[in-house]
Amino acid sequence: MVWGKNIALCFVIFIMTTRKRKNLSLPQSESADGEPLKRLIQSQSDTNPVGHHHHLSPYFSMKDPVRLSDSFFHQSCVDLAKAFLGKVLVRKLTDGTELRARVVETEAYLGGEDKASHSAGGKRTERNTAMFMKPGTIYVYPIYGIYLCMNISSQGEGAAVLLRSLEPLSGHDVMRGLRAAKRKAGAKTLKDKELCNGPSKLCQALDVQRCFDRRDLATDTEVWLEKDPERETVPAGEVVSAHRIGVESHGEWATKPLRFYLRGHPCVSVLNRDAERQMHSQSSTDSQKTVS
DNA sequence: GGTGCGATCGCCT
DNA sequence: GGCGATCGCACCG
Numbered sequence: 128m129v130w131g132k133n134i135a136l137c138f139v140i141f142i143m144t145t146r147k148r149k150n151l152s153l154p155q156s157e158s159a160d161g162e163p164l165k166r167l168i169q170s171q172s173d174t175n176p177v178g179h180h181h182h183l184s185p186y187f188s189m190k191d192p193v194r195l196s197d198s199f200f201h202q203s204c205v206d207l208a209k210a211f212l213g214k215v216l217v218r219k220l221t222d223g224t225e226l227r228a229r230v231v232e233t234e235a236y237l238g239g240e241d242k243a244s245h246s247a248g249g250k251r252t253e254r255n256t257a258m259f260m261k262p263g264t265i266y267v268y269p270i271y272g273i274y275l276c277m278n279i280s281s282q283g284e285g286a287a288v289l290l291r292s293l294e295p296l297s298g299h300d301v302m303r304g305l306r307a308a309k310r311k312a313g314a315k316t317l318k319d320k321e322l323c324n325g326p327s328k329l330c331q332a333l334d335v336q337r338c339f340d341r342r343d344l345a346t347d348t349e350v351w352l353e354k355d356p357e358r359e360t361v362p363a364g365e366v367v368s369a370h371r372i373g374v375e376s377h378g379e380w381a382t383k384p385l386r387f388y389l390r391g392h393p394c395v396s397v398l399n400r401d402a403e404r405q406m407h408s409q410s411s412t413d414s415q416k417t418v419s
Numbered sequence: 420g421g422t423g424c425g426a427t428c429g430c431c432t
Numbered sequence: 433g434g435c436g437a438t439c440g441c442a443c444c445g
Contacts, residue, residue: 243437254429270429271436272428273426325438327438371437373436373437376436422443423441424441428435429435430436431433
């Protein structure tokens with residue numbers, strides 16, 4: 128009897144989920160560079176969610192084939208920072224609107240020896256507690272009294288990945304509204320690539336709030352991470368490694384290549400032409416090497 | 420395109 | 433009491 132109800136409920140949710148995905152294929156507003164988004168959405172609606180009935184709750188029985196689950200976050204800090212590139216951050220607002228943006232720039236903060244990390248030397252405070260929680264835990268902290276930054280904890284004691292910039296994929300106008308709300312009236316309209324090209328800008332554009340601190344990116348209902356079915360992995364040759372931003376005062380740790388971004392992507396917040404050049408010369412010398 | 424500077428307040432020492 | 437994992441704007445070339 129109870130089983131019959133659960134199966135019936137699963138079926139209803141299955142149908143609703145499928146219809147919702149199809150509805151997404153008609154974005155309400157799209158920019159000129161919205162073509163990749165349409166391909167992403169198309170491939171999503173082509174994917175049939177598989178219903179697993181071995182859990183009693185119909186909610187948890189629907190495993191999302193696109194959303195990244197707990198195991199993804201169980202990587203070393205540097206690996207996770209690179210793995211984030213190309214993935215899609217989704218923010219579901221209270222009115223149901225889903226904002227989507229691709230991660231194009233991250234930084235690794237290792238904890239321990241890493242003097243630039245809030246958790247340097249294993250220092251644990253009320254503010255940075257999320258850095259010590261399980262991989263996938265969101266760490267949101269206020270900076271300069273007026274902004275927020277969003278990190279995700281990784282493997283490693285006190286280690287976390289800072290999200291530095293995103294490429295807006297859908298909900299551009301909502302993002303523009305959220306950003307404009309914090310700017311002077313009469314300021315010029317932001318271009319798409321300016322909506323999320325900085326760690327605090329992306330928090331504004333996606334309405335990431337302080338109360339998201341310590342929540343789990345793998346299971347939260349208001350924010351999550353998806354893989355892009357069109358681009359499973361980003362080739363290493365497209366990832367630039369460069370020094371981090373805003374940590375100049377931390378000696379040798381200021382110059383370590385712990386920032387990662389997609390080469391040539393227009394939404395990256397700060398380019399490092401030297402790192403890009405070195406990378407290019409490195410790859411050309413690599414190609415001249417013979418395999419022994 | 421790049422650089423310099425002020426805003427503003429929670430957090431930690 | 434001092435400082436920041438930033439941003440926007442003015443100004444320069």
